[in-house]
Amino acid sequence: MPELPEVETVRRGLQPALEGARFDRVLARRPDLRWPLPKDFVQRLEGKTVKGLGRRAKYLLADLSSGEVLLMHLGMSGSFRVFHDGRKRKPGRFHHERNKQLTHDHIVFAMSSGATVTFNDPRRFGFMKLVPRAGLEQEPLLRSLGPEPLGNAFDAAMLAQACRGKKTSLKAALSDQRVVAGLGNIYVCEALHRARLSPKRKTSTIASRSGAPNDQAERLVAAIRAVLEDAIEAGGSSLRDHRRTDGEVGYFQHHFRVYDREGQHCVTPGCAGTIRRIVQTGRSTFFCPVCQK
DNA sequence: CCGCGGGCCTGAGAGC
DNA sequence: TGCTCTCAGGCCCGCG
Numbered sequence: 001m002p003e004l005p006e007v008e009t010v011r012r013g014l015q016p017a018l019e020g021a022r023f024d025r026v027l028a029r030r031p032d033l034r035w036p037l038p039k040d041f042v043q044r045l046e047g048k049t050v051k052g053l054g055r056r057a058k059y060l061l062a063d064l065s066s067g068e069v070l071l072m073h074l075g076m077s078g079s080f081r082v083f084h085d086g087r088k089r090k091p092g093r094f095h096h097e098r099n100k101q102l103t104h105d106h107i108v109f110a111m112s113s114g115a116t117v118t119f120n121d122p123r124r125f126g127f128m129k130l131v132p133r134a135g136l137e138q139e140p141l142l143r144s145l146g147p148e149p150l151g152n153a154f155d156a157a158m159l160a161q162a163c164r165g166k167k168t169s170l171k172a173a174l175s176d177q178r179v180v181a182g183l184g185n186i187y188v189c190e191a192l193h194r195a196r197l198s199p200k201r202k203t204s205t206i207a208s209r210s211g212a213p214n215d216q217a218e219r220l221v222a223a224i225r226a227v228l229e230d231a232i233e234a235g236g237s238s239l240r241d242h243r244r245t246d247g248e249v250g251y252f253q254h255h256f257r258v259y260d261r262e263g264q265h266c267v268t269p270g271c272a273g274t275i276r277r278i279v280q281t282g283r284s285t286f287f288c289p290v291c292q293k
Numbered sequence: 294c295c296g297c298g299g300g301c302c303t304g305a306g307a308g309c
Numbered sequence: 310t311g312c313t314c315t316c317a318g319g320c321c322c323g324c325g
Contacts, residue, residue, distance in 0.1 A: 001318070034301080034320085058319075076319050077303075104303090123302040125319050141320090168296065176296095177320085185318060282298065283318065 002074040004058060004149070004182030005231035005252065010080055011055045013245030017082045017115035018050045018062060027108040034075060034127040044068065044130055045109075057145050057181035061136075069133045071141065075125025082245045083116040117245075145181040149224050154180065156221045160213035163203045170206070170220075171199035171280045180224065186237065186259045187227055189286045193258045194223035196268070198292045199278075199285045230255065258286040266291060 002010070023045045028037055038044070049065040062070040107119040107128065119126070131139050146162060147154040162179045173179050174188040183191065192199050197206075197216055206217040231237060236250035244250060257267050258275050266273035266288040273290025 003319090073319080075302090076317075078319095121302095122304065123317095123319095125302065127320095166295090172296080281296085284316090 001076055001184070001186070002058065002078065002236075003184035003187050005187070005228055005234075006236035006250070007058045007060065007074060007182075008055055008232050009236040009244055009250060010074070011053055011060055013082060014060070014080055014117065015053050017084070017111055017113055017117055017245075018053050018109075020050065021111040021113035021115070022047065022049045023109055024112050025110040027110075029106050029108070033106060033121060033124050034073075035129075037128065038130060041128070041130065045070065056142055057148070057177060058184075059142065063133065067133055068130045069136055071129045071131055071139070072119075073126050073128075073141075075121060075123065075127065077123040078119065078121035078126030080245045081118045081120065081247060083118070084114060085116070144178050146176075146178050147180060149180050149182055150228055154221065154225075156213035156217040159221055160207035160217040161211045163217070164207045164211040166203035168203050169199060169280055170197060170201045170203050171285050173203040174224075175281075175283070182228070183224070185283050185285075186256070187224075187231065189259050190227045190257060191220065191224045193268075193287060193292060194227055195219040196291050196293065198289075199280060199287050201293075258288065261286060 026042045026045045028041055031037055044066065045064075048068075051063040051065060054061045054063065058073060060072040060074075062072070064070060104120045104122045105118045106121055106124070109117040111117060119128070129141070137143065147158055159180065163173055166173055170192060171188060174183055174191065175185065189199070195216070197220060206214060206220060208214060231250075231252040234250055234252035234255065235244055235248070237252040237256075238244075238249035261275045262277040264275050266275060268288065268291045271288060271291040273288040275286055276289055278285050278287075
């Protein structure tokens, strides 16, 4: 559920607590998230300083003084919380929330900034990994990622080239991180609606045979950028238990035009359509069959 | 290489 | 009220 706008919101929330600060104490409360943590995970962090906190697609990247990068992914249900209380807390006093939540606080960072940062992830689809900064582009998790949709390099020509000759649906193509990185189910649905393109449309139809972009490609790029920018502006979306790092909720879920709106009226001006839900490659797709062609 | 589907994992919510 | 079932969707991997 955390997609690019949520991860970017988390990054902005973590930045003041982490950047320029040292890991005074690290707690790994269980040895595995999605994958086992390295045995020396704690030692490789403690005493190191975070030089910068960046983001690539849905990954957070903390650049460490040791020359390593701490790669973090929220998976489906991961969330960070930042507690500012000035004093360093003893283990066991890290948490002042209810026990149910505490059991899923898997990683705790006590920072020299005075902040305590907790990583909570009930379903453990998220993970942390330490990789050398030198040759970061060789990292398997990052290597095949497509362009950043909010970056300068992402334009209709690039998208059309990536979509050229593809036989799958537009829904599947936009969900593919190799085509464009950072979209998930929600924002793919929202972007396609804004672009008035059907999720069932064959991907290759947004490019000419030579790979040149057409009007649909232009619309799609504009829609992707717009929906991501709007969502970041709103602090991301909070569905179920996803929260920002300060515990507050984002507001973008109130601006969904199709996602989880099955049976409701289409909000496109002048459109009398009703939002439908279908399943594509095992995932729910929400769209308006009237204005999305 | 490509595309599809299974698996991982837990909690919320529906239905009986 | 309480049990069981389904669904949510990030990403990897194996299969054809």
